[in-house]
Amino acid sequence: MTLGILKDRKDQVVERINGNETVSCSKESLAGAVSQRACVFCGSRVVLYPIADALHLIHGPIGCAAYTWDIRGALSSGPELHRLSFSTDLRERDIIFGGEKKLEAALDELITRHNPKAAFVYSTCIVGIIGDDLGAVCRKMTELKKIPVIPVQSEGFKGSKREGYFAACKAMFTLVGTKEPENISPVSVNILGDFNLAGEIWIIRDYLKKMGVEVVANITGDGRVDDIRRCHGAALNLVQCSGATLDLAKMMKEKFNIPFLRVSYLGIEDMAESLYIVADHFSHIDKDIEEKTRQLVKTELEQIMPEIRKIREELNGKKAAIYVGGAFKAFSLVKAFRRIGMSVVLVGSQTGTDEDYRELAKITDPGTVIVDDSNPRELSDFIVEKGVDVFVGGVKERPIAYKLGVAFCDHNHERKIALEGFTGMLNFAKEIHNSVTSPVWKFHPARLSRVEEKSSEVCCG
Amino acid sequence: MAENHVSTTNACKMCTPMGASLAFRGVKGSMPFIHGSQGCATYMRRYIISHFREPADIASSSLGEKHAVFGGAPNLKKGILNVTEKYNPEMIGIASTCLTETIGDDLKMITTEFLSEFADLDLPHLVTVSTPSYSGTHLNGWKLAVRSMIEKFAGSSPALTADNTINIFPNFLSPADIRLLSGIFREYGLKTMILPNISDTLDSPSWREYINIPEGGTSVNEIALAHRSKASIEFGYFHKGESAGSYLEENFSVKNYNLLPPVGMRATDALLSAIEKITGLERPQRFVNERGRLIDSLVDGHKYINFKKALVYGDEDFVVSMVSFLCETGVKPVIAASGGKADLRKRIEAICKGFCPCPLVLEDSDFDTIEIAAADIKPDLMIGNSKGFKISKKLGIPLIRAGFPIHDRFGGQRIITTGYEGALSLLDLIVNTAITTLQEETRVGYGYM
Numbered sequence: 051m052t053l054g055i056l057k058d059r060k061d062q063v064v065e066r067i068n069g070n071e072t073v074s075c076s077k078e079s080l081a082g083a084v085s086q087r088a089c090v091f092c093g094s095r096v097v098l099y100p101i102a103d104a105l106h107l108i109h110g111p112i113g114c115a116a117y118t119w120d121i122r123g124a125l126s127s128g129p130e131l132h133r134l135s136f137s138t139d140l141r142e143r144d145i146i147f148g149g150e151k152k153l154e155a156a157l158d159e160l161i162t163r164h165n166p167k168a169a170f171v172y173s174t175c176i177v178g179i180i181g182d183d184l185g186a187v188c189r190k191m192t193e194l195k196k197i198p199v200i201p202v203q204s205e206g207f208k209g210s211k212r213e214g215y216f217a218a219c220k221a222m223f224t225l226v227g228t229k230e231p232e233n234i235s236p237v238s239v240n241i242l243g244d245f246n247l248a249g250e251i252w253i254i255r256d257y258l259k260k261m262g263v264e265v266v267a268n269i270t271g272d273g274r275v276d277d278i279r280r281c282h283g284a285a286l287n288l289v290q291c292s293g294a295t296l297d298l299a300k301m302m303k304e305k306f307n308i309p310f311l312r313v314s315y316l317g318i319e320d321m322a323e324s325l326y327i328v329a330d331h332f333s334h335i336d337k338d339i340e341e342k343t344r345q346l347v348k349t350e351l352e353q354i355m356p357e358i359r360k361i362r363e364e365l366n367g368k369k370a371a372i373y374v375g376g377a378f379k380a381f382s383l384v385k386a387f388r389r390i391g392m393s394v395v396l397v398g399s400q401t402g403t404d405e406d407y408r409e410l411a412k413i414t415d416p417g418t419v420i421v422d423d424s425n426p427r428e429l430s431d432f433i434v435e436k437g438v439d440v441f442v443g444g445v446k447e448r449p450i451a452y453k454l455g456v457a458f459c460d461h462n463h464e465r466k467i468a469l470e471g472f473t474g475m476l477n478f479a480k481e482i483h484n485s486v487t488s489p490v491w492k493f494h495p496a497r498l499s500r501v502e503e504k505s506s507e508v509c510c511g
Numbered sequence: 512m513a514e515n516h517v518s519t520t521n522a523c524k525m526c527t528p529m530g531a532s533l534a535f536r537g538v539k540g541s542m543p544f545i546h547g548s549q550g551c552a553t554y555m556r557r558y559i560i561s562h563f564r565e566p567a568d569i570a571s572s573s574l575g576e577k578h579a580v581f582g583g584a585p586n587l588k589k590g591i592l593n594v595t596e597k598y599n600p601e602m603i604g605i606a607s608t609c610l611t612e613t614i615g616d617d618l619k620m621i622t623t624e625f626l627s628e629f630a631d632l633d634l635p636h637l638v639t640v641s642t643p644s645y646s647g648t649h650l651n652g653w654k655l656a657v658r659s660m661i662e663k664f665a666g667s668s669p670a671l672t673a674d675n676t677i678n679i680f681p682n683f684l685s686p687a688d689i690r691l692l693s694g695i696f697r698e699y700g701l702k703t704m705i706l707p708n709i710s711d712t713l714d715s716p717s718w719r720e721y722i723n724i725p726e727g728g729t730s731v732n733e734i735a736l737a738h739r740s741k742a743s744i745e746f747g748y749f750h751k752g753e754s755a756g757s758y759l760e761e762n763f764s765v766k767n768y769n770l771l772p773p774v775g776m777r778a779t780d781a782l783l784s785a786i787e788k789i790t791g792l793e794r795p796q797r798f799v800n801e802r803g804r805l806i807d808s809l810v811d812g813h814k815y816i817n818f819k820k821a822l823v824y825g826d827e828d829f830v831v832s833m834v835s836f837l838c839e840t841g842v843k844p845v846i847a848a849s850g851g852k853a854d855l856r857k858r859i860e861a862i863c864k865g866f867c868p869c870p871l872v873l874e875d876s877d878f879d880t881i882e883i884a885a886a887d888i889k890p891d892l893m894i895g896n897s898k899g900f901k902i903s904k905k906l907g908i909p910l911i912r913a914g915f916p917i918h919d920r921f922g923g924q925r926i927i928t929t930g931y932e933g934a935l936s937l938l939d940l941i942v943n944t945a946i947t948t949l950q951e952e953t954r955v956g957y958g959y960m
Contacts, residue, residue: 056593079549079573082590083597089550111609111644112519112850113526117554119898134879139519140645145613156518175548175610176645179579207548207574207610426568427597430721446557449566453718495719 055428056083062422064407066414073407075422079210084425086373086446087400089206091174092118093214096463097294098170098202098221100245101273102126105166107136109153109184110174114206115139122463124245126272127252131164140176149182154191161195167275168198170221178205198275200224211375212293212401219298222269222278226302229276231266231283237332237339238264240284242299243291244315244470246271247463253471254315257325260346261339263332269295282306286331288313288324291376293401315470316379316478317386322347350472358390361479366391368439368486373421373429373447374461377402377410383442383461384413390479395436398424426450437500440486455494457485521878523824523898524850526644528606529555530652532569533683535604535638537707538660539728542570542600542635546587546618547608549573562916563686563713563924565725570594570603574610583611584621591625595635598723602636602731604656612643636731638663647750648851650826653683654753657706660734661755666763668735676702677789678737678765680745680755682772682828683915686714687925688933692773695930698795699786704733704740706755714924738763742789744782746772747828748853771862772828773929774937775836776805782930801931808935809840812942817841819945822885824895825914827853827874833894833913834859836934838866842941845888848873848881878902892944897923909944913937 055063061074079085091108095118099106108115115137126132138156140149153171161169169191173184184201191199202221204214239258244251251271258265267273267281287299287310299310311331313324329343370387372380377399384394397410398421410420419432430450433441441451444462451458459481461469469478491497532543532555545552552571559567570593572578572586587605594603607618618639626634640659642652657680677696681689689710696703711727737743743756743765756767768789773782783798819842823833827849834844847859847870856872863869871888873880882902885893889906893899896914903910917923927933950957 056597058593078575079571080589080593081572081586082544082570082593083573084552084568084570084594085549085573086553087549088553089548092550092554107518111526112522112524112648113529113551113554113609113644115519116522116525117558119521121557135521137519137522138517139522140609142643142646145609145643145645152517159516160518160520175579175608176613179610179613206550207579208576210549426566427721427723434721445560446553449560449564452564453566453715454721455717494717496717499719 056080059083063424063428064411064420066411066416066418066420068416069412071411071420072404073402073411073420073422075402075404075407077423079423084427085400085423086425087423088211090209090211090214090217091172091204091206093211093294094172094202094204094218094221095214096122096245097215097218097270099132100124100126100270101170101275101278102132103129103167104131104275105136105160105164105169106132106172107138107156107160107169108172108174109138109149109182110140110176112137112139114172114174122245122247123466124247124271125249126246128274131166136160145176145180148180149177150187153182153184153187157187157191157195157199161191161197166197168200168225170200170202172202173205175206178208198225198228210401215294216297219295219301222298223301225275225278227279227282227306229279231280234266234280234283235264236285236335237262238266238284239286239288239328240267240269240281241265241271242269242287242289242295242310244268244271245463247465248468250315250468250470250474253468253473257346257471258328261325261329261342262336263328269298282308284308286311286328288328290314291378293376293378293403314378314382316382316474318351318389318472318475319385320382321471321475354472354476357476358479361483362389362391365483365486368392369395369437371396371429371433371436371438371441373398373424373441373443375400375444377406379461381409381413384410386475386478389475390482392440392482394418395438396421396429396432398422430454434496440482453496455491455496457482457488457491459485516877516880519877521898521901522850523848523877523881524826525558525649527642527647527649527652527655528608528644529558530649530654530683531604531606531640531642531656533559533649533709534653534656534707535606536567536712537709537728538602538604538734539730540601540724541728542568542594542598542603542724544570544572544590544594544603544605545608546572546583546605546611546616547574548610551608558916561918565713565715565924567713568598579610579614582614583616584624587616587621588625588628591637592629600635600724602638604660605637605639606642606652606656607640608642609644612641636663648826650683650828650851651750651753654747654749658753658755658758660706661737661758664731664734665737665759666735668732673741674702674736674739675790676704676736676740677786678740678743678756678759679703679705680743681705682745682747683826684772684929685924685926686710687927688929691927691930691932695782695798696786698797699790699792701786701790704737705729706734706737738765740765742766742768744768744770744785746770748831748858750853771835772832774832775934776802776839776931778832778835779930779934798931805931805935805938808938812938813841815942815945815949818843819892820845820888820890822846822848822881822890822893822895822908824848824881824893824899827851827855829895829914831855831858831862833928834870835862836937837894838863840938840941842892843867844870845890846871846873846881846884848876848884850876882906891948892941909948911940911944
C-alpha cells in the first residue's frame with residue numbers, strides 16, 4: 051500500500067485494521083502533490099453563490115470569476131442573479147495603483163443595473179497582496195446604495211476551502227438578525243448546508259412541510275437575502291455538510307441561542323434519522339409530529355424499496371471507492387453502498403477533520419484505505435490495487451476512473467441529478483447501476499487485464 | 512449598443528496561466544506546474560477536464576499565507592522535487608500567477624538556484640513563463656509558454672545540417688485539428704515539429720494501467736532542433752515577444768510564415784501555398800479533390816445560408832479565422848467578439864473585404880456586452896464555445912459549438928475546423944442548422960430536398 055505515496059504524505063493514508071486508526075489531516079497541501087483541493091476563495095464562493103437575489107462580485111483578475119461562473123447550477127425558484135459571473139477583472143494598472151476605485155465603480159454600476167438585495171464582494175489572492183481595503187469600500191457602498199454590501203475575506207492562499215467556509219459564514223452572519231422575525235412558527239427550522247443542486251432542497255422542504263415544520267431560510271440553496279436576515283427567528287438549525295455552514299450555526303447558537311442538529315439527507319438511514327431527530331426535537335410542541343414523520347418515512351420507503359432491492363441483486367458484492375470534498379458526506383455514502391449490497395474499499399476527503407476520520411475508521415470494513423487530501427496518482431493506485439468497480443467523486447476524479455476502466459458517479463456539487471432524500475437514494479442506486487452495468491467495460495484494456503490477472507492467479511495458485 | 516462597463520460580466524476569456532498549462536501539456540513527458548495558490552491549478556484542471564474528458568494533472572506550489580509574505584521559492588522547489596519523484600517528468604513547465612508575480616517571485620532565478628542546489632540529482636528540464644493573470648488572456652499565456660520553450664531549447668542541440676522539418680506553432684486548436692494538420696504535412700511527405708502537440712496528450716486512448724503523464728507530445732529533443740528546421744509556420748496573431756516563429760527567424764534565420772489559422776478555403780489555400788513555397792513540392796491530388804468537394808458543397812448549400820447573420824465569439828484567433836470562413840459561405844458575420852485583444856477590427860475588415868461589410872467588432876469584451884449587441888442586431892446563428900449557450904437560449908439563436916471550452920456537449924476535443932475537411936464539416940453544421948430552423952419555423956417540412 052505504499053505505491054506512489056510521497057513520504058511527507060505517509061501518515062495521511064491509512065489502512066483500516068481495527069477501527070481505531072487515525073489519519074493525519076488539516077494540513078496545508080503538499081507542494082507538487084497535485085492535490086484535488088481548491089482554495090479559500092472556492093470555499094466561500096460555493097457556500098454563498100446559491101443566494102439567488104444577491105450580487106456576487108469577485109474582486110480580482112478574471113480567472114477566479116471565469117472558472118466559477120455557474121459551475122454548480124444551484125437552482126432558484128425565483129431570481130437567478132447568482133448564475134451570472136461578475137468580476138472587477140483587474141489589470142496591470144490596477145495592481146500597480148490599487149483596485150479600490152475600480153471596485154467602487156463596479157459595485158456602483160452593478161447594483162444600479164441589477165438591483166440586488168445585498169452584494170457579496172469576494173477577495174482573491176491578489177487583493178490580499180495589493181492591500182485594497184475591501185471593508186472600507188463595502189461600508190461606503192452600503193451607505194451609498196442602501197443595501198448590505200458585505201466583504202468576504204477569501205484570499206485564496208490564506209488556508210484551504212475550510213477557511214473559505216468560515217469567511218462565508220462570517221459574511222452571512224452580518225445579515226442575520228437585521229430583519230424582524232415576525233410570524234414564525236415555534237416549529238421552525240433553517241436548512242443549513244444544502245445548496246439546492248438539482249432541486250434537492252425542495253425535496254427536503256417538502257418532507258419538512260409534511261411534518262408540519264416551517265422552513266425560515268434556505269442556507270444557501272435557493273437562498274434569499276431577506277430570509278437570512280430574519281432566520282434568527284427559527285427555533286432550530288439543521289446543519290448538513292462537513293462544516294460548510296457549521297460555523298454559522300455555532301455563531302447563531304452563541305448570539306441567538308438557537309440550537310442546531312447535524313443532519314445528512316443522503317441515504318435511507320441518514321435521511322430517516324435526520325427527520326426523526328427533528329421530530330423528536332419538536333415533539334414537546336407538536337404531539338403528532340413523530341407519527342407524521344413515521345408515516346412519511348414509511349410511504350417514501352414503500353415507493354423506492356422495490357426498485358432498490360432489484361438493483362441490489364445486480365450490484366451485490368461490487369466494490370466502491372469514495373473521494374469527496376467533505377468527510378461527512380462519506381459517512382452517508384458508506385452506509386448507502388451497504389444498502390445496495392456493495393462494500394467501500396477506499397474512502398477519502400479533501401478536508402476531513404481528525405474527528406471525521408476516526409468516525410470513518412469506525413464505520414468502514416477492515417482493509418479499507420482511508421485517505422486525506424489525496425491526488426490522482428494515489429487514487430489511481432488504490433483503484434487498481436483494490437479492484438474497484440465504481441468510483442464516487444467529482445468531475446476531477448472522473449477521468450481517473452474512466453481511464454482505468456472504472457464506473458463513476460458524480461456526487462460532487464456539479465451533479466445534475468438529485469441524490470438527497472429518499473428519491474435521491476433511488477437516483478443514487480440507479481446512477482451506480484447505470485454505470486456499473488454498462489457493456490463498455492467489456493472492451494476496456496484495464497478491465498481485460500484484471501480478468502487476465504485473475505485467470506493467471508487461478509491457474510498458478 | 513453596449514455602454515462602457517467598468518466591471519466584467521460573464522467573461523469571454525480565461526486567465527493567462529490556464530493557456531500556459533495547456534500548452535505545456537503538448538510536450539512529451541511534460542508536467543504543467545502553477546506557481547501560486549492551490550486553487551488556481553485545481554480550477555484550471557476542473558475546467559480542462561470538462562472539455563477534453565481527459566486527466567489533466569497540473570501541479571501547484573500550493574502557497575500559503577507565510578509564503579505570500581516571505582516568498583514562494585521554498586515551496587516551488589519542494590514542489591519540483593515532489594513532482595519529479597512522483598511523475599518522473601522529462602520537463603516541468605512552470606507558469607506564474609497573479610499572486611507570485613505580485614509578491615515578486617522571479618521564476619528564472621528560483622529555478623536556476625534550484626538546479627545548482629540539486630545539481631547531483633537527475634532533474635527534469637525546467638521551463639518557466641511569466642503569466643500574471645491580470646495581464647492578457649489564456650491565449651497570451653499559451654503563446655508565451657510556447658515561446659519560452661523555444662527560447663529555452665532551440666539551439667541547445669548542435670546545428671548539424673539543415674533539416675527538412677517544418678516547425679508548426681498551431682496555437683490553440685483541438686486535438687483532432689492537430690491530427691488533421693499533421694496529416695496534411697504527412698501527405699506532402701514532410702517531417703514536422705508541432706509545438707505544442709496536444710493531439711494525443713489531451714485525447715488519449717483508454718489505459719491498461721496507470722500512466723503518470725499521458726503519452727504523446729513533441730519531445731524536448733525535437734524542440735531542441737527547431738532552429739535548424741527549414742521554416743516555421745505559425746497561426747494567429749502575436750503580440751511583441753509572443754511569437755516563437757519570430758524568435759527562430761531573428762536568432763537562427765529560420766524563415767517564419769505567419770498565417771491565419773487554416774479555417775476555410777482561403778486560409779487553407781494560404782497554408783498549402785506556404786508549404787509549397789517552402790518546399791517546392793507539388794500539391795497532392797488529395798487536396799485538389801478535397802478543395803473541389805468543398806466548392807461543390809458550398810454551391811450545394813449556398814441558398815440555405817446566404818445572407819444569414821452570424822455572431823462569432825471566442826478567443827481572438829478563433830474569431831478572425833471563423834469570420835474568414837463565414838465570408839466565403841455567404842453567411843454574414845454581424846458581430847465578432849472576443850475577450851482578448853489582437854488588433855481585431857483592422858484584421859477583420861481586411862478579411863471581409865470583397866465579401867461582406869465588416870461586422871461589429873467587440874474587443875476586450877464580455878458576454879454581457881455580446882448579449883446586448885445580439886439582442887439589437889438579431890443574428891440568425893451563433894458560432895463559438897459553450898459559454899454562449901445562455902445567450903443562445905435567451906434570444907432563441909441556434910448555437911454551433913466550436914472552440915474552447917465545450918462544457919455542455921460531448922466531443923469538444925474532436926471538433927475539426929481546419930483544412931478543407933474542417934471547413935466542410937463546419938459547412939455541414941451551418942447548413943443543417945439553417946435547415947433545422949426552416950423545419951421548425953415553417954409548415955413546408957423540408958422532408959425531401
